[in-house]
Amino acid sequence: MSIPLKLTIGPIDLQTPVLFAPLAGYSDLAFRLGLRRLGGIGLAYTEMLSPSSLLMNKAKRLHSLLATSDEDNPLGYQIYGTNAETLARAAVLLESRGAKLVDINMGCPQRKISGHGAGAGLLRNPTEAVRIAEAVVKSVAIPVTVKLRLGWDLQNRVAHTMVPALEDAGVAALTIHGRTRCQGYTGKADLDEIRKVVQSARRIPVIGNGDITSPAAARTMFTETGCAAIMIGRGPLKNPWLARDIWNDLQGHPTAPPPTREEWVQFALEHFDRMVELYTPKGAALLFRKWIPQYLRRLLAGRQHLVTMMMIQDAALMRQAIEELFEIRPLEAPPRLEAEPEPDDPLAPGEEN
Ligand SMILES: Cc1cc2nc3c(=O)[nH]c(=O)nc-3n(C[C@H](O)[C@H](O)[C@H](O)COP(=O)(O)O)c2cc1C
Secondary structure, X not given: OOOOOOEEEOOEEEOOOEEEOOOOOOOOHHHXXXXXXXXXXXXXXXXXXXXXXXXXXXXXXXXXXXXXXXXXXXXXXXXXXXXXXXXXXHHHHHHHOOOOOEEEEXXXXXXXXXXXXXXXXXXXXXXXXXXXXXXXXXXXXXXXXXXXXXXXXXXXXXXXXXXXXXXXXXXXXXXXXXXXXXXXXXXXXXXXXHHHHHHHOOOOOEEEEOOOOOHHHHHHHXXXXXXXXXXXXXXXXXXXXXXXXXXXXHOOOOOOOXXXXXXXXXXXXXXXXHHHHHHHHHHHHHHHHHOHHHHHHHOOOOHHHHHHHHHOOOHHHHHHHHHXXXXXXXXXXXXXXXXXXXXXXXXXXXXXX
């Protein structure tokens, strides 16, 4: 089976079939631009946005959540919720602000979202999910995509049964994460189930998502499922060069050498500088903390660096601390960083059922 190298969603021509996932707390403009500059990204998404916050313009972080630039293109804005009319109005607002694509979240497993019927909660009510998609599609001229999980639980993997109705509703593409809501992030993405979803689509592209952390895994997703494109989420957080490497591999280009320590530090430094622009210096110094353990792990930095950097509250000091990483002597083995956050599982313990 040949792997598609291009993808069109409505009028949008993607330059690569590698999409960067919506990731709450991570897929902001500061990080997206870093990834785009390394290459390989065909389309990126904002994190999921609350339509009522958008409409009332009330979320404190709204400005930074919506921030984009010419280089940050093409970009999809993801919205979530249960009220078709509110979602449709939010889509209209986004379109009026220049959005070129809107995505509806039908996969978020978090109890505070899915427990109220939004995100993956919509998979318990496919008729309503399709009605919402139809309302949003009708309200805007830009393409509307949907991102969903396989179903609520293993007994109810309804995603493939929803595909024809979502197509008829006018949805322009679907992304399928190969897990159920109740699986959270446990186990492995089920490629057989993703293939079922792909095969249920008659007209629209299906994007395969889940556990792609290498060019080999990307190839497997394409060949095992027949998907039109792939989406990567946690992979680029740990290795921002992942999309570049996947894209090189898909084109049959030789593998690029792995990033040097200097390139890692430079990436972190530029990431931080963009966060300063996006969130103010003070905000950036605090928000950058969640990235520190990951960067330090890649740089084989010792525990003392972690302890010192996690205490910094001032942007100038943070920048200086990042610059000092150019000079450190790496440990011989990856450090055990107790404070490392686990972005792998946004489901809090005990939320599984
Ligand atoms: C920290 C975190 C935040 C996420 N936020 C969103 C989100 O806002 N919207 C969404 O549709 N999916 C969200 N996801 C799910 C990812 O987009 C993706 O479907 C999932 O991580 C599986 O892909 P991966 O194995 O490549 O990470 C999030 C996942 C993580 C780990």
